[in-house]
Amino acid sequence: MEYNKLPGTNIDVSKICLGTMTWGRQNSDSEAYEQMDYSLDHGVNFFDTAELYPVPATPDRYADTERIIGNWFSSRNNREKIILATKIAGPGDYTAHIRKTGFKGSSIEDAVNGSLERLKTDYIDLYQLHWPERMTNFFGKRGFNYVDDGWEDNFQEILEKLKKIVNQGKIRHIGLSNENPWGFMKFIEYSKIGLPKMITIQNPYSLLNRLFEIGNAEVCKREETGLLAYSPLGFGVLSGKYRNGKIPENSRLKLFPNLSRFSNDNCIKAVDMYYQISQKYNMTLAEMSLAFVNDRPFVTSNIIGATSMDQLKENINSINIKLSDDIISEINKVNEEIPNPAP
Numbered sequence: 001m002e003y004n005k006l007p008g009t010n011i012d013v014s015k016i017c018l019g020t021m022t023w024g025r026q027n028s029d030s031e032a033y034e035q036m037d038y039s040l041d042h043g044v045n046f047f048d049t050a051e052l053y054p055v056p057a058t059p060d061r062y063a064d065t066e067r068i069i070g071n072w073f074s075s076r077n078n079r080e081k082i083i084l085a086t087k088i089a090g091p092g093d094y095t096a097h098i099r100k101t102g103f104k105g106s107s108i109e110d111a112v113n114g115s116l117e118r119l120k121t122d123y124i125d126l127y128q129l130h131w132p133e134r135m136t137n138f139f140g141k142r143g144f145n146y147v148d149d150g151w152e153d154n155f156q157e158i159l160e161k162l163k164k165i166v167n168q169g170k171i172r173h174i175g176l177s178n179e180n181p182w183g184f185m186k187f188i189e190y191s192k193i194g195l196p197k198m199i200t201i202q203n204p205y206s207l208l209n210r211l212f213e214i215g216n217a218e219v220c221k222r223e224e225t226g227l228l229a230y231s232p233l234g235f236g237v238l239s240g241k242y243r244n245g246k247i248p249e250n251s252r253l254k255l256f257p258n259l260s261r262f263s264n265d266n267c268i269k270a271v272d273m274y275y276q277i278s279q280k281y282n283m284t285l286a287e288m289s290l291a292f293v294n295d296r297p298f299v300t301s302n303i304i305g306a307t308s309m310d311q312l313k314e315n316i317n318s319i320n321i322k323l324s325d326d327i328i329s330e331i332n333k334v335n336e337e338i339p340n341p342a343p
Contacts, residue, residue, distance in 0.1 A: 001043025002319055004300050006083070007199045007226045009173060011125070013046040013083050015294055016316055017228060019305035020047060024064030025054035026307050032068045033075075035312055040081060042316050048202070048228065048303050050087035050130055051115055052095065059097035063118055070120035083125045085228070086115050087177060087202075090131035102133045103154070108161045112170055127162070127171040128202060131178040138178040140261045142343040155186050159195040166196055175200035175228070181215035188223050198225065200300060205229035207238060207274055207289050208267055208342040210335060217298045226300030232293040233286060233304075234262040234342055239311070240275055240285040266341035273334045281327055286311075290318035292331060 003012040018039045023032040036047070053065035066086065073079045088111040089095040091102035101107045115124060134151035137144045162174050176184060176198050184201055191197035201220070205212045205227060212227060220226055233239055242263065271285070278288040293302045306312035323331075 001316075002294075003045075004226070006126070006173065007224055007300060008197065009199070011083060011173075013301050014044045015299075015301055016044050016319055017046040017048050017085075017301040017303040018044050019230065019303040020049040020065050020069065021053045021055045022305060022307050023054060023068050024061055025056075029068050029071070032065075033072050034309060035306065036069070036072050037076075038309065038312060039316065040078070044316060045081060046083045046085070046301055048085045048230075049119075050089065050128075051098065051111060051118075052087070052089045052130060057089075057094060057097075062098060063114070066115055066118040070118050074120050079121050084119065084121065085126035085128060085175070086119070086124055087128040087130040088112070090129065090178075091133055103129065103158050103161075108158070109165060112165055116170060123169060124171045126173050126175050126200065127165075128175040128177045128200070129158070129179075132180075132183055134183075136180055136183070137343075138180070140343055142340075144180075153186075155183075156190050156195070159187065159190050163196050173199050175202065177202035177228075177230075179203065179216075181219055184216060184219050184225075185223075188219070188225070200226050200228050202228040202230055202303070204231045204342075205293060205296075205299070206232045206234050206342070207292060207331065207335070208234045208262060208270060209340050211340050211343055212298075220298040227296075227298050228301050228303055229293050229296075229299050230303045231262075232290055232302050233315075234267070237262040237267060237271055237342075238274070238285055238289040240271070240278075243271065243275060262342045264341060266338050270334060270338040270341050273338070274331070277327065277330045277334070280330075281324075283321065284314065286314055287318050287321050288323065288327070288331075290315060291321040291323050292328075294319060295322065 002015045006013050049065050051063045089098050131138055135147055135149035165171050174196050179201055187198045203212050275285045278285045304315040306315055
């Protein structure tokens with residue numbers, strides 16, 4: 001396994017991060033335990049979860065994923081071996097069963113305390129805002145729409161609340177998710193007046209969505225922050241298992257057909273082109289797709305997600321695959337022809 005420093009810290013995190021959002025829905029407790037055991041045995045020391053998980057989120061399964069992880073910590077007595085990241089859910093109809101107050105009032109403190117209890121730990125290494133309170137372009141929205149959303153600037157207020165919780169020792173570091181350059185930089189500017197710094201940003205990044213490179217990648221370089229890349233296989237589309245119209249049983253697109261972000265016509269065409277490149281160089285499409293993300297200079301860690309042990313093993317092994325300049329050049333040609341078909 002290879003490791004990076006969590007930006008601005010002395011904490012080493014594996015370049016492969018274990019994603020968890022299927023645990024408690026597509027994966028049972030025992031399957032999740034097997035994934036965590038295998039990952040730790042193979043050098044993965046970074047786990048990412050959220051109070052929202054498993055997804056799709058429903059009231060009856062609220063925060064079940066955190067409970068599974070907490071029970072695993074308790075059974076293995078190994079909390080100190082894992083760098084643990086979790087998130088507070090943002091506002092919206094989708095999360096009304098969690099809370100309707102966004103990050104206002106005592107929401108952040110209440111969310112942290114709830115996560116600590118479920119995770120059976122007294123500290124969280126990285127605490128993230130899952131998505132912004134304001135209306136902006138994330139979760140598949142390609143461009144920004146001018147709308148009156150009634151949002152008022154509360155960046156400083158949020159950071160002051162997080163600073164209090166950091167000082168209490170409940171969280172060590174903070175980060176963002178599904179954020180744009182404007183919001184990223186606003187938070188960073190406040191860190192220059194004594195408030196804690198958002199050291200990571202967890203956004204989608206894959207061969208099908210390289211929009212991060214347009215603005216946020218420069219923020220990472222100039223401000224010494226890092227990307228935690230999620231959906232590096234685009235809900236499994238970049239595994240190649242949906243090629244030629246196939247929709248395997250128990251796959252995400254079979255179970256949740258409304259999750260169509262990665263299955264439009266341009267995605268299908270791009271996947272076929274990337275597949276041909278992977279075959280030319282004797283790799284699986286998944287291996288090539290993950291290897292591409294692993295070695296981007298702005299990526300701190302690549303968040304993988306697997307529903308089977310075979311998938312998990314292939315995903316972790318991608319750290320051992322290095323793409324030549326020729327392969328990168330061919331990948332870039334596809335991206336020029338079909339840029340970012342899955343924003």
